[in-house]
Structures are given as C-alpha cells and as structure tokens.
Amino acid sequence: MRIVKPESLHLQTYAILKEEILEGAYRPGERVVEAKIANQLGISRGPVREAFRMLIQDGLLIYNDGFVRVYHPAVQDVIDLFQCRESLEALAINLAIEHITDEDKQKLQNNLELTYEAYEQKQTMELSKLDQAFHDIIIQVSKNKQLMELLENIRTKIHYMRITMIKGEFYPSFVKEHEKLVGFLLDGKVEEATNSMKVHIQKGLRGVLMYIGKVQSR
Incomplete structure (x- = not known):
C-alpha cells in the first residue's frame, strides 16, 4: 500500500x-x-x-x-444479486444491438480470443478479469448511463463473491456461451441475444450455488 x-x-x-x-x-x-x-x-x-x-x-x-x-455475503445475497443482474444485463445486450460500432465488435472478438487462451492455460485470475471485461463491454455499448450505474454495484459485489465464496471457479461452458452471445449481438438478433443472456446469468448462478453447496458439505 x-x-x-x-x-x-x-x-x-x-x-x-x-x-x-x-x-x-x-x-x-x-x-x-x-x-x-x-x-x-x-x-x-x-x-x-x-x-x-x-x-x-x-x-x-x-x-x-x-x-x-x-461484507460477508449469505447465499440469499447471491441469489438476489444474480436475479437483478439477469434482468439488467438482458436489457444491456438488447440496447447494445442498437448502438454497437465496428470498434466495439473488435473489442468483443479480441476478448473472446484472449478468453480462449486463458481458459486453455487454466489462468483462473485472468479468466475472471476477461469475463468481467466481456460483460463490461456490452454494458458500456448499451449507452444507458443509469443502467451502467445500477450494474456497477452489482458487478463489484459479484466479483467479491467470486473471490471469497467460490475462489474464482468457472463452469466450463461459459466461454462458448460468450461466443454465442457475440454471434447473436453481431447478427442483430434481439430476442435470441436477450434470452441467451438470461440463460447465461442463470447458469452462472446455478454454478455458484452448486460450488457453495459442495464447500458447505465438506
């Protein structure tokens, strides 16, 4: 310090x-x-x-x-935050389809490439940063300042929970899910992108709860 x-x-x-x-x-x-x-x-x-x-x-x-x-999060805190995140990030990707630029598209493609590399090399901390960056890009592209502010607090707490409660663990399919989300976003498929984001967040929640359950049963 x-x-x-x-x-x-x-x-x-x-x-x-x-x-x-x-x-x-x-x-x-x-x-x-x-x-x-x-x-x-x-x-x-x-x-x-x-x-x-x-x-x-x-x-x-x-x-x-x-x-x-x-802060010492309880399991219900995790559920509450992911529920909020699901709705807000579904809105974010919906809005991002309207505002995305070629530069934004390149940022997402670069993120995907780096994420695959980090995943193959089992770089847990780097994966955490890249996962956060992926969602941040979509949120920023939404161009909705109020949405950005609401998600900032949620994002910070979820990052903290990931470090303290699940030690940075990830479910294996999240990388391919990011690729799928980018495909829908670039093709302008609003309904598919929105639904896929919801499913993606829900799956993330299930993974967190599953990991917490394993730790508590030891």
Missing part, C-alpha cells in the same frame, strides 16, 4: 482498500480498524473514515454492532 501525497487522500485510500478487499486480502466478516489502516498508510484518520463511507456505500464494508466489517 502506498499513498501519493498530491492526489486526494481519501480517494487513494478508497482505491487501495477496494482493491485489497476484491483480491481477498481481508476475510469476509473481518473487522477493519480506522486507526490501524491510517497508521499503515501514514495518513490521518479522516481520509480513512471517508474511504470507509464510500466502501459502505459500495456494499463492500458494513457497519455492524458498532464496528466496521468486511
């Missing part, structure tokens, strides 16, 4: 803590102490307090029993 003085301290602190939480540096439910983090970063407690406030707003930290703790 390192602070660059000329830049806004609370934004730097927020970025550092958010990255650490999303990378699994803190355990779910672990208490985070304002004074300790301020000391580690060599700054006053004010910027840390503001960074905590932002992370609570993101849902990555929670205020519980007088203490600030790292």
Whole structure:
C-alpha cells in the first residue's frame, strides 16, 4: 500500500482498500480498524473514515454492532444479486444491438480470443478479469448511463463473491456461451441475444450455488 501525497487522500485510500478487499486480502466478516489502516498508510484518520463511507456505500464494508466489517455475503445475497443482474444485463445486450460500432465488435472478438487462451492455460485470475471485461463491454455499448450505474454495484459485489465464496471457479461452458452471445449481438438478433443472456446469468448462478453447496458439505 502506498499513498501519493498530491492526489486526494481519501480517494487513494478508497482505491487501495477496494482493491485489497476484491483480491481477498481481508476475510469476509473481518473487522477493519480506522486507526490501524491510517497508521499503515501514514495518513490521518479522516481520509480513512471517508474511504470507509464510500466502501459502505459500495456494499463492500458494513457497519455492524458498532464496528466496521468486511461484507460477508449469505447465499440469499447471491441469489438476489444474480436475479437483478439477469434482468439488467438482458436489457444491456438488447440496447447494445442498437448502438454497437465496428470498434466495439473488435473489442468483443479480441476478448473472446484472449478468453480462449486463458481458459486453455487454466489462468483462473485472468479468466475472471476477461469475463468481467466481456460483460463490461456490452454494458458500456448499451449507452444507458443509469443502467451502467445500477450494474456497477452489482458487478463489484459479484466479483467479491467470486473471490471469497467460490475462489474464482468457472463452469466450463461459459466461454462458448460468450461466443454465442457475440454471434447473436453481431447478427442483430434481439430476442435470441436477450434470452441467451438470461440463460447465461442463470447458469452462472446455478454454478455458484452448486460450488457453495459442495464447500458447505465438506
């Protein structure tokens, strides 16, 4: 962790803590102490307090029993988030068909190629990033700012759940599903693209719940 003085301290602190939480540096439910983090970063407690406030707003930290703790998702939280994600990303790909450019199409093709490479080499963390990037491209192409904002919070929490609850595991067919989605998107097939996105998200949820069930039964 390192602070660059000329830049806004609370934004730097927020970025550092958010990255650490999303990378699994803190355990779910672990208490985070304002004074300790301020000391580690060599700054006053004010910027840390503001960074905590932002992370609570993101849902990555929670205020519980007088203490600030790292978000500890329950199984129902996973279900709720995926249900929201299903509807919103189905809308995103629908809108993306209207607005996609040649540059966007190339971005999606490049993502698919890199995803296949990462999958063949079993690069779990890289797969996670590429999967996120794939969905981000479609969301950005939708050109709907409100939709982007709604999905940002969901996206962050799902990424965190993937790291903390399922350790970055993926179901094998997701790569081919991405390819199928791109095909429908490029061909302008609205109904097929929308339905395929819903099925894709539903399958992702089933995979997460299956993995959680295996871990809990050990």
